[in-house]
Amino acid sequence: MxxxxxxxxxxxxxxxxxxxxxxxxxxxxxxxxxxxxxxxxxxxxxxxxxxxxxxxxxxxxxxxxxxxxxxxxRERAPQTIQPASFMAPSDPGQPYRWVSEAAKRQQRGGNRIIQVAEVMPPKRVREILGLPGDGTAVLRSRVGLLDDEPAELVDSYYPADLARGTRLTDRRKIPGGSPTLLAEMGFPPREQEDEVAARPATSREYVHLELPSDIPVIEVFRVVYSDDRRPIEVTTLVKPAHLFKMGYHLPVH
CATH class of the missing domain: 1.10.10.10 (Winged helix-like DNA-binding domain superfamily/Winged helix DNA-binding domain)
Known part of the structure; x- marks a missing residue:
């Protein structure tokens, strides 16, 4: 019992x-x-x-x-998002993959920039990026939109020495998204590691995701590596758990 x-x-x-x-x-x-x-x-x-x-x-x-x-x-089924589909740089002249992948589902993808600033990131982010205790990183914080509705809250951190003087520090949207820009800068994304968790929303998440009630969120903690496994981006991505699922396709060796 x-x-x-x-x-x-x-x-x-x-x-x-x-x-x-x-x-x-x-x-x-x-x-x-x-x-x-x-x-x-x-x-x-x-x-x-x-x-x-x-x-x-x-x-x-x-x-x-x-x-x-x-x-x-409701007419629209809960969506399964494939995180790996957003990792690669966009094809030349094409929009950020968040937008192009939404279009494949007959949706309108967009982003609302919340903050772009050089900050002292959380301890775990500093450790992954190899920053000293007082080291800084460039934070790009945004809300991902689908059909003008909040779909995810994303906080991405980039090493300050890599990001300074580039469009990563610009509050405007980046043509093709950060993977495209990083590749153009000589740091193509090669691998990503995701950690997925479910938990209650913070107040910030509740507000930006416009949650209707005290529902859980899906948190993805992601590290993106370039050549020689250099960490070039650390991201925390949060999605409403009542609207989305995370999908992963893993080959069996």
Missing amino acids: AKHEDSRPIGERIAANVRALIMSGEWEPGWKIPSTEDLIAEHGASNVTIQRALGILKAEGLLEGRAGSGVFV
Whole structure:
């Protein structure tokens, strides 16, 4: 017998179970969900509790009510993002891969720059970049947009001696994105290592990602290496966990 019990309010438990059905694709996009009466019978809950659960999921954008028709799963399925698809420099004359990859999904990709500054980065970033205790790095912080909606919050750090005097220190967007610029500077991205975690959002993330409630986020801590495994970029990327999945294709040797 399990020693740990789910002490969350019943409405939140029901919402969590339904959310899992939507995220997994068991409840398909555009599908009409069971009636309130059926949900009451299935979960042994009151009408008030069921409405509370549905209200949570509507606020998250996972469900939508249609007057006179019922409640439906949102038309767009949760997206699986392939991080490796953004690593390579863009082809000549082409936009940053965030934009081109969005276009392949019939979406409009964009970025909103939050901050560009030379800062003292977190301890772990300093250690990876080989900086002294008081060493600095250039921070580029942005919100990645899909169809004008926040999709990710990205903080990227570059060694200051590498970035100074380049467009990495410019608040304007970089044509082709940072991978293209780094390659032009003689530091082509060769490898990346990702660490993936799920956790509650910070206040900053909650605001910039415009989260509808206290939902978890996916955090990707990424190190990008150039030739001779020189670390040229350290990035923390955060995405809303109720809207996105991270996909990885790894060859088996």
